[in-house]
Amino acid sequence: xxxxxxxxxxxxxxxxxxxxxxxxxxxxxxxxxxxxxxxxxxxxxxxxxxxxxxxxxxxxxxxxxxxxxxxxxxxxxxxxxxxxxxxxxxxxxxxxxxxxxxxxxxxxxxxxxxxxxxxxxxxxxxxxxxxxxxxxxxxxxxxxxxxxxxxxxxxxxxxxxxxxxxxxxxxxxxxxxxxxxxxxxxxxxxxxxxxxxxxxxxxxxxxxxxxxxxxxxxxxxxxxxxxxxxxxxxxxxxxxxxxxxxxxxxxxxxxxxxxxxxxxxxxxxxxxxxxxxxxxxxxxxxxxxxxxxxxxxxxxxxxxxxxxxxxxxxxxxxxxxxxxxxxxxxxxxxxxxxxxxxxxxxxxxxxxxxxxxxxxxxxxxxxxxxxxxxxxxxxxxxxxxxxxxxxxxxxxxxxxxxxxxxxxxxxxxxxxxxxxxxxxxxxxxxxxxxxxxxxxxxxxxxxxxxxxxxxxxxxxxxxxxxxxxxxxxxxxxxxxxxxxxxxxxxxxxxxxxxxxxxxxxxxxxxxxxxxxxxxxxxxxxxxxxxxxxxxxxxxxxxxxxxxxxxxxxxxxxxxxxxxxxxxxxxxxxxxxx
RNA sequence: CGGGGCGUAGCGCAGUCUGGUUAGCGCGCCUGCCUUGGGAGCAGGAGGCCGCAGGUUCGAAUCCUGCCGCCCCGACCA
Numbered sequence: 001x002x003x004x005x006x007x008x009x010x011x012x013x014x015x016x017x018x019x020x021x022x023x024x025x026x027x028x029x030x031x032x033x034x035x036x037x038x039x040x041x042x043x044x045x046x047x048x049x050x051x052x053x054x055x056x057x058x059x060x061x062x063x064x065x066x067x068x069x070x071x072x073x074x075x076x077x078x079x080x081x082x083x084x085x086x087x088x089x090x091x092x093x094x095x096x097x098x099x100x101x102x103x104x105x106x107x108x109x110x111x112x113x114x115x116x117x118x119x120x121x122x123x124x125x126x127x128x129x130x131x132x133x134x135x136x137x138x139x140x141x142x143x144x145x146x147x148x149x150x151x152x153x154x155x156x157x158x159x160x161x162x163x164x165x166x167x168x169x170x171x172x173x174x175x176x177x178x179x180x181x182x183x184x185x186x187x188x189x190x191x192x193x194x195x196x197x198x199x200x201x202x203x204x205x206x207x208x209x210x211x212x213x214x215x216x217x218x219x220x221x222x223x224x225x226x227x228x229x230x231x232x233x234x235x236x237x238x239x240x241x242x243x244x245x246x247x248x249x250x251x252x253x254x255x256x257x258x259x260x261x262x263x264x265x266x267x268x269x270x271x272x273x274x275x276x277x278x279x280x281x282x283x284x285x286x287x288x289x290x291x292x293x294x295x296x297x298x299x300x301x302x303x304x305x306x307x308x309x310x311x312x313x314x315x316x317x318x319x320x321x322x323x324x325x326x327x328x329x330x331x332x333x334x335x336x337x338x339x340x341x342x343x344x345x346x347x348x349x350x351x352x353x354x355x356x357x358x359x360x361x362x363x364x365x366x367x368x369x370x371x372x373x374x375x376x377x378x379x380x381x382x383x384x385x386x387x388x389x390x391x392x393x394x395x396x397x398x399x400x401x402x403x404x405x406x407x408x409x410x411x412x413x414x415x416x417x418x419x420x421x422x423x424x425x426x427x428x429x430x431x432x433x434x435x436x437x438x439x440x441x442x443x444x445x446x447x448x449x450x451x452x453x454x455x456x457x458x459x460x461x462x463x464x465x466x467x468x469x470x471x472x473x474x475x476x477x478x479x480x481x482x483x484x485x486x487x488x489x490x491x492x493x494x495x496x497x498x499x500x501x502x503x504x505x506x507x508x509x510x511x512x513x514x515x516x517x518x519x520x521x522x523x524x525x526x527x528x529x530x531x532x533x534x535x536x537x538x539x540x541x542x543x544x545x546x547x548x549x550x551x552x553x554x555x556x557x558x559x560x561x562x563x564x565x566x567x568x569x570x571x572x573x574x575x576x577x
Numbered sequence: 578c579g580g581g582g583c584g585u586a587g588c589g590c591a592g593u594c595u596g597g598u599u600a601g602c603g604c605g606c607c608u609g610c611c612u613u614g615g616g617a618g619c620a621g622g623a624g625g626c627c628g629c630a631g632g633u634u635c636g637a638a639u640c641c642u643g644c645c646g647c648c649c650c651g652a653c654c655a
Contacts, residue, residue: 012604012616013589017648037647143578146649261655281654295654302654319653333655360655479614514615521615532614542614 003507020216022454023148029522038145038153048471049450056187064180066131071113077103079112083422094141106139111419114161119425125165133160149451156447162440170438177442189466195221196231206414211406214455221406226399234306236388237395240349247355250370257367261334263299274299277358280336282325287315296347302387335360338377348385407452415439463524467570472505475525477516479532490531
C-alpha cells in the first residue's frame with residue numbers, strides 16, 4: 001500500500017473527547033472516527049487491525065471444530081418472548097417497530113436466534129455435537145458508553161454456541177473453547193489471565209472470563225500470589241471461618257444512640273471497631289420470589305450483590321432507599337436490625353462466626369449490643385455474600401491475594417438447558433428419549449481486543465502493535481522523493497517485500513522526514529525501514545523495531561530476508577508464551 | 578437516571594463574566610519559493626448556521642428560556 005493513496009488521517013493533537021490511551025491513539029492514528037456516542041467508523045487501518053484479529057479468531061475456532069455462519073442483526077420480538085428476555089433484558093436491548101408495527105430488536109447477543117435455528121434442524125443425537133459461530137456487529141444500548149472502542153454501543157463480536165447431548169460432552173465442548181481462547185489471545189500478543197467468573201444460578205467453575213491485564217481495565221480481578229487461583233471480584237469466593245468463636249455470650253443490652261445512623265458514627269459513639277457491628281441492608285428484589293430481603297454483613301464489609309442475586313435466584317437487585325426501607329420495615333434507616341424483622345433475613349457467613357456484636361434496635365435512636373445469631377434471632381440462609389477484602393485469604397490455598405485491573409475480552413459460559421428448555425430445542429437420544437440440548441456460549445470482543453492491545457502496548461510516541469495484529473507489518477520511509485537512487489531503492493524494496501508476502505506500507509508522501517518518523521511511530525507498525533541519505537553515502541538502509549528501538553543497518557539486498565526472519569521470530573515467540 | 582464539565586474553522590483553543598466595528602490565535606489545508614534523518618522557514622490564500630430554536634435589545638457568540646449533542650464521575654452500603 002502506498003501511504004500517499006491511503007486514507008489514514010493522523011492527528012497532531014489529541015481530540016478533546018478522548019481520555020484513555022487507546023481511544024486517544026486510535027483517533028490520532030486515524031484508525032477510528034466517532035459517529036455518535038459509543039458508535040465508531042473503522043477507517044482502513046483500524047479495520048485492518050480488526051481483520052487481523054478476526055483472522056486469528058477464525059483460524060482457532062475452525063481448528064477447534066466450530067463452523068462459521070452469519071445471523072441477522074434484526075430480530076423479531078416474539079423470539080425473545082419465548083425465553084422471557086424481551087421483558088427481562090432491560091433497556092440495553094434496542095427495541096423498535098417495523099413498518100407493519102411488528103416489534104423487533106437489534107441483536108445484543110444471539111442465543112434465541114441460534115437456538116431457533118438448531119431446534120428446527122437437529123433431531124437426532126447423531127447430529128451432535130455442534131458448535132456454530134459468527135463474527136458480527138452487536139448493538140447494546142449501554143447506559144454509559146465510554147473509552148472509545150472499549151465500551152461501545154455498537155461493536156464487533158465473535159459469538160459461538162455449542163450444542164451437546166449431555167453434560168459430559170458439553171464440558172468437552174467447553175474445554176475446547178477454553179483452549180481455543182488461550183491460543184487466540186496468546187496469538188494476538190496479549191498478556192491475559194483466565195479467571196473464574198460469575199456463572200449465575202448454574203454454579204460451578206463453568207464460566208471463565210479472559211482478562212487483558214491493563215490499568216484502564218473496567219474489571220477487577222483477584223489473583224492468588226501462591227497458587228493459580230484467579231477470579232472476578234464478583235465471583236471471588238470467601239471461605240467460611242473454620243474455627244468456631246468460643247467467646248461467652250453476654251447479655252443483650254439496649255443502648256441509646258441518638259442521631260447515630262452511620263456505621264462509623266455508631267462505632268465511634270460506642271467506642272468499638274466496625275468489625276464489632278453488623279449492618280442490616282434491605283434490598284428490593286426482581287425475579288426469584290420478588291420479596292424484599294435484609295442482608296447482614298459485618299460493619300466494615302460490603303455486600304457483593306452478584307453473590308446475593310445468585311443466592312436468591314433473583315434477576316435484579318436494588319438497595320432500598322431510606323423511605324422504602326421505612327415502608328418495608330417500619331424502621332428508619334440507621335437503626336435497622338435483624339431482631340423483630342418480618343421480612344426474610346440472610347447473613348454473610350462471617351456474621352455467623354461473630355459473637356456479641358452490635359445491631360440496630362429496630363427503633364429510632366437505639367442500638368443493641370451483645371447480640372448473637374442463633375440466640376437472639378434466626379436467619380433464612382447463611383452464605384458467602386460479601387465482597388472480598390484485601391486481607392482475605394485465597395479460597396484454594398489460603399495464600400495472599402492481590403487485586404489487579406483487567407479488560408474483559410472473552411467470556412465462555414456453560415448455559416446448560418436454559419435456552420433449549422425454554423425454546424424446546426430437543427433431540428432424540430440413542431434410547432429414543434427426547435432430551436433438551438446442553439448449550440454453551442462463547443464470546444470474544446473483537447474490536448475491544450484492538451483497544452486492549454493498545455492499552456497494553458504503547459509509549460509516548462504512539463501505538464506499538466504486536467506483529468500478529470498490526471495493520472501492516474512493515475513501513476518503508478522514502479526520505480528522498482526527489483532522489484532517483486533513494487526512490488528507486490525504496491520502490492524496489494517495496495516490490496520485493498510484497499513479493500515475499502510481507503505486508504508493507506510505503507511512505508511515498510511529499511513530507512519532511514520528521515513528519516514521516518512521527519507518523520510511523522504513531523501508527524505502531526512493528527518494523528520501519530528508512531531509505532535515505534545513508535544509502536548514497538554508506539550503501540545501507542536502516543531498520544528499526546518499533547517495540548524496543550533496536551536498529552540495524554543493512555544493504556538493501558538483505559532487508560527482505562532479515563524482515564522475514566524477524567516476523568517469523570515474533571510469531572513463534574508468541575506461540576510459545 | 579443523578580452530579581459535574583463542554584459545544585466558536587478539520588483539530589486544539591481564546592473571546593462570553595461586563596452585549597457594540599469586519600469573530601481571533603496555533604496547528605492543519607491550498608498556491609509559490611525554499612528546505613529535506615525526528616511534526617522546518619518565508620510569502621500569499623481558502624475556510625465559520627459561534628450546537629439548534631425562541632425571546633430580550635437599536636444591536637446577541639456574549640443576556641434569558643427551552644431543546645439537542647458530547648465528555649467525565651456516580652448510580653453503592655443505612
